[in-house]
Amino acid sequence: MSGDWSYGLREHKGTLLAFAAFVMMFTIYATNHPAGLNANVATTAANKGVLLAIVAMAQTLVVLTSGIDLSVGMVMVLANCLASWTVVGSPLMTTLGVLEVLLAGSVCGAINGLIVIYGRLQPIVTTIATGSVFYGVALALRRVPGGDVNASLADALTGQLPGGVPASLALLLALVAIVWLPYRRSAIGRAAYAVGSSEVAAYMSGVPIRRAKFVAYTLSGLLASVAGLFLTFITYTGEASAANGSTYTLYSIAAVVLGGVSLFGGSGSAIGAIFGALMFRTIGDLLFVFNVEPLWQPLFQGVVLVAAVCMGSVRLLRIRNRLDLYG
Amino acid sequence: MLRGRLGNMCRHVDPAIACAFGCIVVVLLIGSLYSTNFLSPEYLLQQLKVASFLGVIATGMMIVILLGQIDLSVPWVVAVGGMMATAATGWGPVGEVLAIPVGIGCGIALGLVSGVGVAFLRIPSMVVTLAVNAVAQGLMVVHTGGFSPQDSSSLAMRFIATGHTLLGIPNALLVWVAIGAAAVFLLTRTTFGRTVYAIGNRERAAYLSGARTRTVVMAAFAISGGLSAFGGVLLAGYASKAAQAMGDPYLLPAIAAVVLGGTSILGGRGNYLGTVAGVILITLLQSILSVMQMEEFGRHITYGVVIVAMLLIYGRGRRHSD
Numbered sequence: 320m321s322g323d324w325s326y327g328l329r330e331h332k333g334t335l336l337a338f339a340a341f342v343m344m345f346t347i348y349a350t351n352h353p354a355g356l357n358a359n360v361a362t363t364a365a366n367k368g369v370l371l372a373i374v375a376m377a378q379t380l381v382v383l384t385s386g387i388d389l390s391v392g393m394v395m396v397l398a399n400c401l402a403s404w405t406v407v408g409s410p411l412m413t414t415l416g417v418l419e420v421l422l423a424g425s426v427c428g429a430i431n432g433l434i435v436i437y438g439r440l441q442p443i444v445t446t447i448a449t450g451s452v453f454y455g456v457a458l459a460l461r462r463v464p465g466g467d468v469n470a471s472l473a474d475a476l477t478g479q480l481p482g483g484v485p486a487s488l489a490l491l492l493a494l495v496a497i498v499w500l501p502y503r504r505s506a507i508g509r510a511a512y513a514v515g516s517s518e519v520a521a522y523m524s525g526v527p528i529r530r531a532k533f534v535a536y537t538l539s540g541l542l543a544s545v546a547g548l549f550l551t552f553i554t555y556t557g558e559a560s561a562a563n564g565s566t567y568t569l570y571s572i573a574a575v576v577l578g579g580v581s582l583f584g585g586s587g588s589a590i591g592a593i594f595g596a597l598m599f600r601t602i603g604d605l606l607f608v609f610n611v612e613p614l615w616q617p618l619f620q621g622v623v624l625v626a627a628v629c630m631g632s633v634r635l636l637r638i639r640n641r642l643d644l645y646g
Numbered sequence: 647m648l649r650g651r652l653g654n655m656c657r658h659v660d661p662a663i664a665c666a667f668g669c670i671v672v673v674l675l676i677g678s679l680y681s682t683n684f685l686s687p688e689y690l691l692q693q694l695k696v697a698s699f700l701g702v703i704a705t706g707m708m709i710v711i712l713l714g715q716i717d718l719s720v721p722w723v724v725a726v727g728g729m730m731a732t733a734a735t736g737w738g739p740v741g742e743v744l745a746i747p748v749g750i751g752c753g754i755a756l757g758l759v760s761g762v763g764v765a766f767l768r769i770p771s772m773v774v775t776l777a778v779n780a781v782a783q784g785l786m787v788v789h790t791g792g793f794s795p796q797d798s799s800s801l802a803m804r805f806i807a808t809g810h811t812l813l814g815i816p817n818a819l820l821v822w823v824a825i826g827a828a829a830v831f832l833l834t835r836t837t838f839g840r841t842v843y844a845i846g847n848r849e850r851a852a853y854l855s856g857a858r859t860r861t862v863v864m865a866a867f868a869i870s871g872g873l874s875a876f877g878g879v880l881l882a883g884y885a886s887k888a889a890q891a892m893g894d895p896y897l898l899p900a901i902a903a904v905v906l907g908g909t910s911i912l913g914g915r916g917n918y919l920g921t922v923a924g925v926i927l928i929t930l931l932q933s934i935l936s937v938m939q940m941e942e943f944g945r946h947i948t949y950g951v952v953i954v955a956m957l958l959i960y961g962r963g964r965r966h967s968d
Contacts, residue, residue, distance in 0.1 A: 387772070434954060434958075438954070438957075438958050440954070440957050440958065441911045441912070443716070443901075443911060444901065444902070444905050444911055444953075444957060445954065445957075447898050447901060447902065447953075448902070448949075448950040448951075448953040448954045448957075449950060449954065450950070451898070451946050451947075451949050451950035451953075452946065452947050452950035452951060452954075453950075454946050455942075455943045455944065455945070455946030455947035455948075455949075455950065456943070456947065457943075458942055458943035458946060459943040459944075459947075462943070562894075565894075569718075569776055569779075569780075572772065572773070572776060573773075573776065573777075573780075576773050582770045582772060582773060583770070614787060614788055614791040614792060615784075615788060616784075617780070617783050617784035617787045618781065618783075618784025618785055618787065618788050619784065620780060620784065621777060621778075621779075621780030621781035621782075621783065621784040622781060622784070624776075624777040624780050624781075625763075625774075625777040625778070625780075625781060628763070628769055628773050628774060628777050629763070629767060629769070632767035632768055632769055635767065635768060641853075642850065642853070642854075644768055645849045645850035645853050645859075
């Protein structure tokens with residue numbers, strides 16, 4: 320029984336570490352905030368964090384299969400531009416609009432998946448190229464920033480639930496409960512982990528490699544479009560911003576790494592990536608709380624990222640045989 | 647005899663490289679249907695000059711990709727190269743002389759940091775270079791905001807980027823030719839180059855055969871950083887000033903150029919001639935799409951579709967059953 324325990328602990332070490340680091344940082348942030356931790360402070364912080372957390376979840380699904388999706392940010396921007404056209408009007412129209420955006424995101428993800436699976440191209444190159452296409456479509460939809468979104472829906476999702484809990488956290492919890500947990504427990508989710516740890520072994524054991532990858536990429540596109548919707552709810556406009564797209568792509572990789580997901584695939588969880596994303600956001604906010612000049616903020620964020628990334632190499636101290644370094 | 651030789655040569659030509667050069671011809675032909683200017687020597691020389699900037703950056707990227715790694719720090723290392731070189735120009739006459747070495751030196755330093763992370767700390771290159779990119783951005787924000795350095799480039803920088811020396815050949819092109827020749831020599835005629843290919847094929851085997859894998863990996867990243875920064879120096883000379891986002895449009899084209907040239911993104915396989923073809927192809931594609939006055943969104947879409955289509959023709963991986 321104790322064996323199970325220690326196995327479980329090792330299995331979730333990355334997630335637990337990310338959770339602990341986030342709690343520590345957030346405590347420092349909350350106790351030092353000039354206004355204290357009131358509902359408004361929490362809501363603003365939560366909205367920013369949840370947006371990155373959703374993109375990080377999308378990235379995790381692909382990274383677990385030992386791929387990488389450099390187009391998540393662009394799918395998010397595309398969804399943002401589309402949502403600024405469709406998510407307006409009566410409740411029925413708004414619902415249809417949301418569905419349309421989610422469908423568009425899934426199609427983007429599915430295209431990535433099909434090219435990677437049947438075209439046998441490397442995910443990194445494929446998603447660079449498709450990212451350019453998705454950005455082009457976003458630009459076609461919104462040549463200049465503008466548009467509108469159903470304000471009551473936007474306010475409901477970015478505001479507070481009764482009791483002062485940020486509604487965005489509820490949205491994030493719902494996504495974990497509806498998308499991640501069933502996926503993780505399903506046969507196809509386990510297949511994704513198997514593909515990520517060793518594609519050859521998975522192939523030999525008859526794991527449905529293609530289906531696992533296809534589902535991972537499609538779900539990733541779906542989650543990226545949820546992030547795009549949420550971005551629209553925060554900003555009330557659609558903007559085809561290349562800078563936004565590439566920033567979120569890069570931050571999502573950072574969040575995934577901070578969250579203990581292995582970039583080689585096969586280990587880690589979306590929950591870890593969520594805490595990684597929240598942690599990454601809190602680092603930025605910490606500087607604001609401690610009155611650091613805004614000028615130094617990007618540098619500090621970069622240094623923290625380097626430090627966090629270097630922590631991963633602590634494992635080198637435990638390696639007995641140097642050959643283990645070269646997998 | 648002659649036939650045998652020809653056959654031998656044909657067998658040596660990498661199909662990917664032949665295909666990339668074929669695509670260049672096709673792109674030029676399509677362009678010439680639109681306007682005969684596309685085949686004029688002036689236009690072609692101008693394109694080669696613009697291609698040189700990407701060519702210098704892609705050379706470093708290629709060496710790193712041959713190792714089976716990737717360098718995502720290109721955007722801000724390019725900016726560091728350009729901005730530090732122009733800043734050095736502001737130090738007076740001494741600075742004016744040191745401008746180019748200072749720019750390149752800063753790039754090498756950043757590349758060394760990535761190299762140490764990848765070679766000694768064994769962190770995936772995608773993450774290290776991303777972090778170094780963030781640090782470089784932070785450094786430049788502090789540098790420009792805190793010290794308001796000079797941002798216009800020195801005469802020497804302008805000369806190597808925009809001048810012409812012999813027969814009207816742009817200097818930037820000569821710089822690219824020199825760097826390309828050095829890269830070919832380094833990759834095919836030195837121990838360093840052999841080790842790069844060996845590591846890309848199987849790092850464990852390279853290590854066991856006594857190659858100094860860690861030094862080579864570190865050096866490769868330093869070279870990549872230095873060349874990215876040199877690209878930034880050239881760009882700053884070309885535009886006669888340095889700006890913060892100047893490197894952003896170079897990361898993806900650099901990777902695309904290397905991969906379109908037949909270098910395997912998994913490392914160990916690739917030829918510099920292919921990278922040359924890839925760089926020219928990407929530059930021509932961008933130029934023709936903009937001359938055809940296609941709207942920006944159409945350019946992004948065409949660009950992505952063309953890259954995927956070309957890779958589907960010749961860049962495909964192996965099946966499991968193979």
